[in-house]
Amino acid sequence: MDKPGRYLIVGSDGLIGKSLSRYFVQTGSSVLETTRRSETISKERIYLDLSKDPGNWDYPPDISVAFICAGITSLKTCREKLALSRIVNVTNTVKLARRLMQNEIRIIYLSTNLVFDGNVPHSRIDQPVSPKTEYGKQKVEAEKILLSEGDLVTILRLTKIIDSQKRLFSDWVQDLRSNDSIYPISGKCFSPLPIDYVLKVVNYLSVQGRQGIVQISGERDVTYEDVGYYIADYIGVSRDRVSPVPANGNSVDMETMPIHTTLDISGTVYESGISAPAVWTTIKQKVHQ
Secondary structure, three states: OOOOOEEEEEOOOOHHHHHHHHHHHHOOOEEEEEEOOHHHOEOOEEEOOOOOOOOOOOOOOOOOEEEEOOOOOOHHHHHHOHHHHHHHHHHHHHHHHHHHHOOOOEEEEEEEHHHOOOOOOOEOOOOOOOOOOHHHHHHHHHHHHHHOOOOOEEEEEEOOEHHHHHHHHHHHHHHHHOOOOEOOEOOOEEOOEOHHHHHHHHHHHHHHOOOEEEEEOOOOOEEHHHHHHHHHHHHOOOHHHEOOEOOHHHHHHHHOOOOOOOEOOHHHHHHHOOOOOOHHHHHHHHHHO
């Protein structure tokens, strides 16, 4: 399939949207972004707020692929502002996607491992979804509707992108080197993905026109305390300064916290030839930055 000439990145204010835009510009692709921040609007950056009905949104011409990265991702916000988060994450996201697909624009929709309950590792694409969080439930609903709309949709489920934790880990490095202690949440796990890997897979999907559900994930789960101990070992300080703490102040989210976050990516690796790097390689890269 020929490489599309113009990309629409819905939600360029977030980590993935911003990174996608930068990546495609660097590779010579034509990119148009959307933003909710009216003060940042420009010729290549147009206004779109999914808390408002996009049914009559005057979408730009000559778009062949749209990446839907926008949404409310905070578990707490989705739970406490249920009506608003559902409007953004389901109702208006679906309306926007339908409007684009009516004009033969392909959709790559970013989803999450939280469509599963995390009771088993490496959740498979064909495994029944079983979300425990409101955010996960909204993603399941949007996935189901979009997949029923035809063959112009790709759902990309992914685990946590480690770059979103960059500030936390750099603070840990600084604290440990200053002879201070760090306090990772005990038992909280994640399956880290570097943003560079995510971008490679998204580029592959945009070029190949892959339909249906695709999953990407780190190779295995690690806990935040595991990362704390690793950083201490890596920079040569005592593990005694790593003091895991229970998540007493965030009990609701901890109750719904998955035991496992990994997804089965065997199909993705087989098709694309792109494998996720080892977890500790990923962590080490962030420590160096």
